[in-house]
Amino acid sequence: MMNIRFIFVIFPILFCAAPVPTAVAKDYSWEFNNPDDLEGWKLDGFTDKGDIANGTLKATATRGNPHIFSPGVEIDAANQGSIIFSMKLGKGIRSKGCLLFITEDQPNYSDEAQVIFNLKADGEMHEYEVDMGKNPLWKGKVIQLRFQPFFVQWPLPEEQRTVEIDWFRVPDLNEPKK
Numbered sequence: 001m002m003n004i005r006f007i008f009v010i011f012p013i014l015f016c017a018a019p020v021p022t023a024v025a026k027d028y029s030w031e032f033n034n035p036d037d038l039e040g041w042k043l044d045g046f047t048d049k050g051d052i053a054n055g056t057l058k059a060t061a062t063r064g065n066p067h068i069f070s071p072g073v074e075i076d077a078a079n080q081g082s083i084i085f086s087m088k089l090g091k092g093i094r095s096k097g098c099l100l101f102i103t104e105d106q107p108n109y110s111d112e113a114q115v116i117f118n119l120k121a122d123g124e125m126h127e128y129e130v131d132m133g134k135n136p137l138w139k140g141k142v143i144q145l146r147f148q149p150f151f152v153q154w155p156l157p158e159e160q161r162t163v164e165i166d167w168f169r170v171p172d173l174n175e176p177k178k
């Protein structure tokens with residue numbers, strides 16, 4: 001009797017204590033195709049938590065620098081230097097966007113750990129590719145992203161406050177294309 005109890009207690013402990021495998025690049029892909037499923041993303045600076053309709057995450061900003069936080073990730077910076085996404089912004093918005101990141105070694109957001117990108121402001125859906133590798137702090141294991149679709153002075157004309165994201169991906173560049 002004692003032996004059986006011992007096995008039941010000790011096995012889960014051994015399992016939990018097993019060493020975590022070393023960092024392996026993981027493909028990340030958020031498609032925003034299921035209604036009300038934000039796939040772990042959290043919005044700050046928008047009218048609500050975000051809405052998913054017609055396969056697109058849609059939200060309306062309440063300030064000039066709204067934030068969209070990714071869920072926790074384990075991005076291998078060496079093999080995942082590129083972030084791609086498909087986004088639609090209000091026509092005529094005069095701004096740039098930026099992507100901030102934190103890593104295991106630098107777990108606090110700062111303006112040093114960001115990459116700024118140009119926006120396409122014709123009011124249509126566009127694919128963007130941001131080369132994160134050009135920031136020297138993009139190294140080791142990246143644990144979260146903070147996506148800022150724009151940063152502008154407030155107030156912003158109402159028709160320029162809406163952001164739509166069709167998908168957002170961080171591919172493993174070493175992985176052969178499917």
Ligand SMILES: [Ca+2]
Pocket residue numbers: 031032033055056165166167
């Ligand atoms: Ca989608």
